[in-house]
Amino acid sequence: MILFVTTADTDLLTADRAVQGLPGEFPEVKAYNPANLATEEEQGEILAAAGNADVVVLRLLGGKRAMPETFDPLVRLCHERGIPLIACPGHQEWDQELVTACTVPPSELDTVFSYLIRGGVPNFQNLFLFLSDSYLGSDYGHEAPAEVPWEGVYHPDEADGMDAETFVASRFQPDRPSVALLFYRAHWMSGNLLTIDALIRRFEELGANVLPVYSFSLKHNPEGDGQANRTFSEILCGPDGQPRVHCIVNTMGMSMTDLDQDGATFATGPQVDYLDQLNVPIIQGIFSTGSEADWEKSDLGLGPIDTAMSVALPEFDGRIITVPISFKEEVSSNSPGQNGKMDARLQRNLPRTDRVDFLARLAVKWAGLRLKPNSEKKIAIILSNYPTKDARVGNAVGLDTPASVVNILNAMKDAGYHVTDIPADGDELVHRIIERCSNDTDTLTEEQLRLAAGHVSSREYQ
Structure with missing residues (x-):
């Protein structure tokens, strides 16, 4: 039996699809995500x-911290019983604690890591074949880890592999609003696309062009060759460097920029230049x-992890935060264990x-x-007024908000907005507001x- 433990639910979905294509007599694969095992008893299932x-x-x-109660006992068990243990990180950088825990030669560890980091159903199939041939004594044969695109264009009605230029030329209609939809490469590889497909269909029903793009990362170039991230340089932007779309919907978490803290925390790095170049709402x-x-049922709504990953950190990129559009639900396996x-x-x-x-x-x-x-x-420009006193109109500690509004109005007029009768300064603006x-x-x-x-009547207000 092969035991596969991963912190990524998309890995489990990919593995489930992969085993469907394996020989009928292939050994059983047991798979767990420790994050989904809430109790000590459930964690004990892994051991x-x-x-x-x-x-x-x-x-x-996150390394061994992903299994704080189970990792060390699992390592001891494998070492004591001579069970081959292969521990890989969930990202591209090696984790020394995981490497030290392994009981297999470095070459075999590197092979398994290559299958996992490249991902996709064919690589997972060959991973399981490699494991069976290497440690279970079978002779199925297996192929070496294959390259899989780090980013690309997806559409449920198109074959994989279409480049952005061809996709836009064949599917975009002129004079329509165009929206890019960014999502994790792992969803594409695992077939976890129900929400993405629903968004694509709704965009098209609303008469918009949609450019769905999967990506391994928006922060770094995963190939580490010093070149620009292709998601920005070749997919979201055309050969002329101009954006292909008028708006971007990003479903990927965290911040795509680097965060620098020098008194205040602010976004830095080459991604800032790309955001400036795109100059579209995200x-x-x-x-x-x-x-x-x-x-x-939660009074808080989103939990702390979701709030950090999908609200707080993305705000450093200047993203417009909206609402939860997708939730994780337990589904049945297409390859149940009782069938071997x-x-x-x-x-x-x-x-x-x-x-x-809504989104x-x-x-x-x-x-x-x-x-x-x-x-x-x-x-519309909305000013705070708390407490509700005239002296607190546009109140903001350490900031001259009314003066900023006047500057904004002048900038808007210069940009072609229909703005007339601009107050001379912030004081005049506040007096005009109070008069009305x-x-x-x-x-x-x-x-x-x-x-x-x-x-507004009190009844309507309530």
Whole structure:
């Protein structure tokens, strides 16, 4: 039996698809994600499986910390019983603690790592064949790890491998809003695409061109050759360096920029130049790591991990944060263990239809603004007023917000927006605002109420 432990649910989905193509008599594959095993008893399932395994493969993002209670006992068990143990990191950089835990020669560790980091169903099939031939005494034969694109264009109606230039030429309609949809390469390789497909279909129903792009990383070039990240340089931008789209929906977590802290934290690195070059709104679509049921019943909504990965850190890129559009739900394996193939608890991202619709409509509207002349756009500038006193209109500690608004109005006028009668300075702006109504009930007059731009009844407000 082959035991495969990984912190990536997409690895489990890929493995499930891979074993379907293996010979009928192929040994059983047991697979676990330790992050999905909540209790000590469930964690013990990994140790029990390891005791009966012919080879154990770990792929751990975060190293041994991904299995704080189980890692050391598992390593001891494998060493004591002579069970081949292959421990790989979940990213491209080697982890010395994992390497030290291994009981196989470095060449075999490197081979397994190559299968895993390249990913995809064919590589996982050959990984399992390699493990069976090397440690279970079979003679199936296997191919070496194959290269798989680090980034590319995907569409459910198109064959894989189409380049961005051909895709845009064949599918984009002129004078339509165009939206790029970024998602993790792991979803493409594992077939975890239900939410992505739902977004693509909704964009197209709304009359938009959509450029779906999978990528290993937006932060670095995974080939490490010093060249630009192709997601930006060759897919999102055309040969002329101009963006192919009017708006980007990014479902990938974290920040694509480097974060530098010198008093304040701010974005740095070459990705900042790409963002400036693209100069289009980037909207964050949130793939939750939890279930929809947990999200529904939680007073907080998103948990701490989702908030950090999909809200706080993406804000450093200037992304527009929206709503959760996808949740992880447990699904049945296509290759159940009782049939002699794979035994695993699988989790797949499923779309939340109403949130997919909301995000798609929002993105198409943002994209549509790029097609509209500035003179036809209507912009609202909202100032804080807390506490609700006249002296607190536009209040912000250490900042002259009213003066900033005047500067913005002048910049908008220079950019072709229809802006007239701009106040001379921040003081004049605040006085004009107060004249047209106020939240300060101590000084509010009937004349101010009469001049108010609009009225909302207390019933409507509630």
